[in-house]
Each structure stands twice: as structure tokens, then as C-alpha cells.
Amino acid sequence: MPEGDTVWRSARNLNRALAGQVITRCDLRVPSVATVDLTGQTVHEIVSRGKHLLMRIGESTVHSHLKMEGSWHLYPVDGRWRRPAYSARAVLGTESATIVGFSLGKLEVFPTAEEEDHVGYLGPDLLGADWDADEALARLRSRPERTIGQALLDQRNLAGIGNIYRCEVCFLTGVHPLTAVADVKDLPRVVDRAYRLLQLNRESAVAIVTTGNTRRGEENWVYGRAGRPCRRCRTPIVRAEVGNTELDVREYYFCPRCQPVPEHPGDAVVPATD
Numbered sequence: 001m002p003e004g005d006t007v008w009r010s011a012r013n014l015n016r017a018l019a020g021q022v023i024t025r026c027d028l029r030v031p032s033v034a035t036v037d038l039t040g041q042t043v044h045e046i047v048s049r050g051k052h053l054l055m056r057i058g059e060s061t062v063h064s065h066l067k068m069e070g071s072w073h074l075y076p077v078d079g080r081w082r083r084p085a086y087s088a089r090a091v092l093g094t095e096s097a098t099i100v101g102f103s104l105g106k107l108e109v110f111p112t113a114e115e116e117d118h119v120g121y122l123g124p125d126l127l128g129a130d131w132d133a134d135e136a137l138a139r140l141r142s143r144p145e146r147t148i149g150q151a152l153l154d155q156r157n158l159a160g161i162g163n164i165y166r167c168e169v170c171f172l173t174g175v176h177p178l179t180a181v182a183d184v185k186d187l188p189r190v191v192d193r194a195y196r197l198l199q200l201n202r203e204s205a206v207a208i209v210t211t212g213n214t215r216r217g218e219e220n221w222v223y224g225r226a227g228r229p230c231r232r233c234r235t236p237i238v239r240a241e242v243g244n245t246e247l248d249v250r251e252y253y254f255c256p257r258c259q260p261v262p263e264h265p266g267d268a269v270v271p272a273t274d
């Protein structure tokens with residue numbers, strides 16, 4: 001699943017290729033927006049907000065979310081697509097480039113003036129110019145009974161964290177993901193870790209690296225390492241699942257020694273929001 005840094009890089013690359021150009025091809029393949037025609041409109045900018053992508057074109061914003069499998073590709077005008085055409089949900093072209101959104105989890109178009117109505121619920125963006133750690137902390141603390149693992153995934157609190165980052169941030173701060181937010185001893189440190197990890201990985205398209213080691217299989221502390229020894233204490237890493245709704249059932253990984261299971265786990269009933 002793409003995390004905030006992936007979407008940030010997509011936005012930057014698409015923006016570099018298309019900003020200032022006029023749309024010459026517009027083919028949106030989702031019924032609700034199939035009649036939208038943006039040809040003749042100028043691309044103002046393409047930005048990310050958390051895991052959401054916003055393309056400001058003319059007076060409109062094309063809003064997409066990659067969810068599990070989605071991606072935007074940038075091609076020469078008549079370039080060969082690297083994913084099957086049937087999975088294309090959006091094709092936008094200019095005189096110099098074509099971009100194709102494959103398997104998008106969400107695609108909608110609305111007036112740019114109404115952007116806040118659609119994405120205003122998102123918490124501070126870890127990769128945004130307007131990142132605000134205090135606001136993120138206040139939002140996390142507004143539901144003190146929730147588990148920290150779930151609260152970190154909830155994009156209303158802070159935007160950009162997916163499953164890999166939440167597992168790694170919890171390990172790096174010695175917090176078990178089921179700990180209630182109220183019981184996390186140093187919440188600012190957790191938020192600061194998340195911020196620094198996303199910033200570190202912003203430019204890297206290869207893999208999310210949290211250990212500082214880019215060798216394949218060595219990139220993470222706990223994520224994807226069930227049964228393998230903790231890099232700090234050699235205790236086998238544990239994989240577990242949590243959540244009640246489709247959005248929330250996610251695996252997580254932890255070291256039972258470095259991240260002791262809380263005596264009174266937090267409440268994981270509140271669904272997270274993408």
C-alpha cells in the first residue's frame with residue numbers, strides 16, 4: 001500500500017512534467033466523472049496531501065487516492081503503458097506527456113474552490129510545507145482511549161502514515177501498537193519519529209528504509225519480519241492483526257521485549273479514515 005512518501009514523489013514528478021501545460025487529452029474511466037472534459041484547461045499544479053493526490057486543472061481539482069494498488073504513471077505522449085489498459089481509471093495528456101492512473105481507489109473531480117470540503121478533514125501533512133506537530137498531537141490526544149497503532153493510521157490525526165511507518169515508529173519509540181494514546185509516555189517523540197522517517201524517505205523511490213540499511217531485507221526493524229530475531233534484543237518478532245472494519249484489519253509487527261504488551265490495551269473500535 002502506498003504511503004505518504006510515495007504519493008509525495010508522484011505529485012512532484014507529475015507536477016514537474018505537466019505544470020503550466022494545456023490538457024489535450026482527457027479520458028476519465030469512472031462512471032461518476034466520465035463526462036468531465038478538461039481539454040483546453042491549464043494544469044496549475046499537482047500536489048499531495050497525505051496520501052491524496054490533487055491535480056489543479058483550470059477551475060477544477062482532480063482528486064485521487066491510490067488505496068491498495070493504485071499508481072500514476074508518466075509516459076511520453078505515445079509511450080507504451082506498463083500496466084494493462086483495463087486497469088486504467090484516468091488518462092490525461094498534454095502535448096509532451098501522458099499520465100495514466102491505474103487501479104485508483106478513488107477518483108473525483110470538483111471545483112478547486114471546494115477542495116477543503118473534500119480533504120479538509122485530513123490532519124497535518126507529515127510531508128506538507130504546513131506540517132504542524134502541535135496540531136497533530138492535539139488531534140491524537142482528542143481520543144486518548146484509542147490504540148496508538150490505529151491512531152497513527154487515522155489520517156484525520158496526521159496525514160501520510162501507512163502500515164510500514166506505523167509499525168516502525170512504534171518499535172523505534174518502544175511502544176506496543178495496542179497501547180492507549182493516553183498511556184504513551186512520550187507522544188511528542190512518537191510524532192517526531194514519524195515526521196523524521198517520512199522526511200528521510202521522501203526522495204527514495206526504492207524502499208521505505210527505517211534502519212539506515214538499504215540492503216534488501218535489512219530496511220526495516222519489525223515490519224515483515226515475523227519470527228526473525230529483533231535487531232536489538234534477538235527476541236523473535238511477532239505478527240498480529242487488529243481492527244474491525246475492512247479498512248482497519250491490518251497486520252502489525254512488534255518485538256514483545258522492546259515493546260511490552262500493555263496491561264490494559266487501548267480501544268480499537270473507532271474505524272480509521274483514509
Ligand SMILES: [Zn+2]
Pocket residue numbers: 230231232233234235255256257258259
Ligand atoms: Zn527487541
